[in-house]
Amino acid sequence: MDLTTADGEFRASMLAAIARFEVRRKGERQTRANAQRAAKGGVPKGTRLSGYTTDGEVVHDEAETVRALFDGFSTGLTLRTLSRDP
Incomplete structure (x- = not known):
């Protein structure tokens, strides 16, 4: 062209x-x-959400991690700090 x-x-x-x-x-x-x-x-299509199966059931080990991250973030911790916590 x-x-x-x-x-x-x-x-x-x-x-x-x-x-x-x-x-x-x-x-x-x-x-x-x-x-x-x-x-x-x-449930939404695409990448599986952490804490849930593709059928929408809770994956308890992952859900605990997600809750801990949200709790830390809501108390003022930075994402960088949260990513370093074991």
């Missing part, structure tokens, strides 16, 4: 617009699917 010509610039602009459209459409579909899953009581 020769971007120095009107024809080449037009073709590149059209391809870029189509790509932006597809990205936005995919995002809208994902947003609707996530809302539908949440309305049915489902």
Whole structure:
């Protein structure tokens, strides 16, 4: 594609617009699917949340760690300090 010509610039602009459209459409579909899953009581998709299984059940050992981190953060400890605690 020769971007120095009107024809080449037009073709590149059209391809870029189509790509932006597809990205936005995919995002809208994902947003609707996530809302539908949440309305049915489902768990979020993607990376498994620490403290929970993919089915939404509590993993007690991980949950204790998550609680300790949130407790420390709420008392003013920094993330750097919390990351160093064994």
